Amino acid sequence: MLSIxxxxxxxxxxxxxxxxxxxxxxxQVTCLLGPNGAGKSTLMLTIAGILKPKAGSIRFExxxxxxxxxxxxxxxxxxxxxxxxxxxxxxTVRENLMAGAYRRRDRAAIRDDIxxxxxxxxxxxxxxxxxxxxxxxxxxxxxxVARALMSRPRLLLMDEPSVGLAPLVVAEIFEIIRQLHGxxxxxxxxxxxxxxxxxxxxxxxxxEQGLVTFSGNPGEMSGDDVxxxxxxxxxxxx
Amino acid sequence: MNYNNLLDLSQSLIDGxxxxxxxxxxxxxxxxxxxxxxxxxxxxAAASVAAAYVSLLIVQTAPPALVYVAAALVGxxxxxxxxxxxxxxxxxxxxxxxxxxxxxxxxxxxxxIVHITAGMPQNYPAMFVGANIDIGPLSLRxxxxxxxGFGCLVMxxxxxxxxxxxxxxxxxxxxxxxxxxxxxxxxxxxxxxxxFVIAGFLGGTAGAMAGAAIGxxxxxxxxxxxxxGLVVTVIGGLGSIPGxxxxxLVVGGAENLFQYLRGVSERxxxxxxxxxAFLVFRPGxxxxxxxxxx
Ligand SMILES: Nc1ncnc2c1ncn2[C@@H]1O[C@H](COP(=O)(O)OP(=O)(O)O)[C@@H](O)[C@H]1O
Ligand SMILES: [Mg+2]
Numbered sequence: 001m002l003s004i005x006x007x008x009x010x011x012x013x014x015x016x017x018x019x020x021x022x023x024x025x026x027x028q029v030t031c032l033l034g035p036n037g038a039g040k041s042t043l044m045l046t047i048a049g050i051l052k053p054k055a056g057s058i059r060f061e062x063x064x065x066x067x068x069x070x071x072x073x074x075x076x077x078x079x080x081x082x083x084x085x086x087x088x089x090x091x092t093v094r095e096n097l098m099a100g101a102y103r104r105r106d107r108a109a110i111r112d113d114i115x116x117x118x119x120x121x122x123x124x125x126x127x128x129x130x131x132x133x134x135x136x137x138x139x140x141x142x143x144x145v146a147r148a149l150m151s152r153p154r155l156l157l158m159d160e161p162s163v164g165l166a167p168l169v170v171a172e173i174f175e176i177i178r179q180l181h182g183x184x185x186x187x188x189x190x191x192x193x194x195x196x197x198x199x200x201x202x203x204x205x206x207x208e209q210g211l212v213t214f215s216g217n218p219g220e221m222s223g224d225d226v227x228x229x230x231x232x233x234x235x236x237x238x
Numbered sequence: 239m240n241y242n243n244l245l246d247l248s249q250s251l252i253d254g255x256x257x258x259x260x261x262x263x264x265x266x267x268x269x270x271x272x273x274x275x276x277x278x279x280x281x282x283a284a285a286s287v288a289a290a291y292v293s294l295l296i297v298q299t300a301p302p303a304l305v306y307v308a309a310a311l312v313g314x315x316x317x318x319x320x321x322x323x324x325x326x327x328x329x330x331x332x333x334x335x336x337x338x339x340x341x342x343x344x345x346x347x348x349x350x351i352v353h354i355t356a357g358m359p360q361n362y363p364a365m366f367v368g369a370n371i372d373i374g375p376l377s378l379r380x381x382x383x384x385x386x387g388f389g390c391l392v393m394x395x396x397x398x399x400x401x402x403x404x405x406x407x408x409x410x411x412x413x414x415x416x417x418x419x420x421x422x423x424x425x426x427x428x429x430x431x432x433x434f435v436i437a438g439f440l441g442g443t444a445g446a447m448a449g450a451a452i453g454x455x456x457x458x459x460x461x462x463x464x465x466x467g468l469v470v471t472v473i474g475g476l477g478s479i480p481g482x483x484x485x486x487l488v489v490g491g492a493e494n495l496f497q498y499l500r501g502v503s504e505r506x507x508x509x510x511x512x513x514x515a516f517l518v519f520r521p522g523x524x525x526x527x528x529x530x531x532x
Pocket of ligand 2: 040041042083160
């Protein structure tokens with residue numbers, strides 16, 4: 001579904017991605033692990049079209065995304081729940097959801113989808129006319145997910161959705177990931193919480209210093225020190 | 239202070255508040271542009287006056303109301319031009335670049351006005367001149383009342399546009415969280431451009447209303463409108479539209495009071511003192527922007 005090859009992205013002279021190749025399969029939950037500063041968020045922002053890569057290709061459903069605008073990418077069915085949620089603080093919950101549907105013109109269906117979001121996220125419904133900045137961290141994360149879903153993505157990218165949240169809320173987030181997967185949405189997840197990720201993901205990648213250094217399914221991870229490296233950023237002794 | 243003084247004082251306050259709607263419009267324009275771009279467009283008030291000048295081209299054939307609408311439309315066109323020339327072509331991460339380009343544009347517009355009109359004031363059409371509305375011993379100048387009402391209509395229109403339309407949603411989203419706005423499929427450049435056009439409509443209206451309230455357009459208008467607009471923006475709170483409206487009316491009223499009490503030559507000193515007091519005691523203005531973006 002998503003196939004990335006030799007992707008390189010830099011901030012000025014800082015090379016954050018140095019030739020990343022990986023795949024996210026259709027109908028799967030793919031998880032990217034890695035220590036802070038590895039380049040995970042840079043990868044997400046490059047896929048979504050916010051950052052322009054220096055080299056490499058990003059193919060989504062056999063179409064090249066490199067060179068396309070964010071608007072084109074989201075219209076093709078790929079949405080990102082960004083790191084730190086980035087809700088619109090002074091817009092109401094409803095307006096945040098409307099913003100997520102910005103590229104759609106089917107007004108009746110948009111209204112239906114908002115109602116569906118409130119079934120999925122009942123706590124957002126209670127806060128519908130409240131400005132997003134007044135929500136708790138967990139509620140903001142739910143809103144960020146709901147906003148991304150409003151574009152009706154077939155592939156949902158999520159950048160550390162559980163970070164900074166209470167354990168119960170983290171469990172809720174993973175429950176939602178499981179539900180979405182059950183409904184046929186493919187998911188590409190960046191996660192520090194490897195133990196939760198192990199419960200939902202089908203395939204794992206480890207990124208260190210701008211490169212993919214491990215690829216495998218959950219079973220292949222136990223015999224490796226992937227999880228330790230994901231947290232500590234230690235490279236295995238050669 | 240005797241009864242008559244008190245009456246005069248109240249009258250100046252009322253006239254000033256009504257005229258303050260023009261400052262409010264200019265303040266909103268500064269604030270709107272700052273909201274989406276985090277940058278000040280110093281040429282804004284000058285372009286607003288220029289738009290009113292251009293609308294004089296149809297003054298022989300069209301009724302005043304149409305002249306005002308023309309000024310608003312020309313303001314929108316000038317807004318787009320200023321965006322393209324002073325912002326779109328320049329590196330936005332260098333704060334001084336766009337500041338200086340808009341200073342340059344301010345001077346260019348000023349010079350153009352002076353050259354084309356030879357610096358002579360031009361009559362500008364007003365509406366409802368002379369028909370005043372008396373409330374007890376006070377009287378409301380109906381031409382000023384019209385200026386005030388027209389300004390309020392434009393502000394209501396702007397509020398509806400921002401709150402009820404897709405374009406307004408994008409404008410607010412981009413100003414609050416540009417990365418997320420792009421992820422939703424909104425275009426930053428497109429939103430910047432349309433914000434300049436909308437601010438230009440407001441500015442053109444303000445220029446026309448200034449002409450209508452004073453009866454003439456003169457190159458001497460651009461500097462005070464620029465300064466008062468910036469004062470209003472700061473007192474209202476950078477980025478706040480309600481703040482700009484209230485501050486506009488306050489500055490308009492205060493300015494006229496100071497003029498009544500201390501004379502026209504000292505008036506602006508006191509306006510600046512008012513600004514200074516805000517900068518010292520309430521630097522965020524009436525409606526301070528939220529601390530930092532996350
Ligand atoms: N806006 C930026 N400007 C310059 N360097 C950046 C910027 N964002 C991230 N980096 C650098 O790029 C590298 C990768 O960062 P990031 O993608 O945020 O990592 P991760 O999400 O894995 O923690 C880090 O070295 C970081 O310091
Ligand atoms: Mg990150």
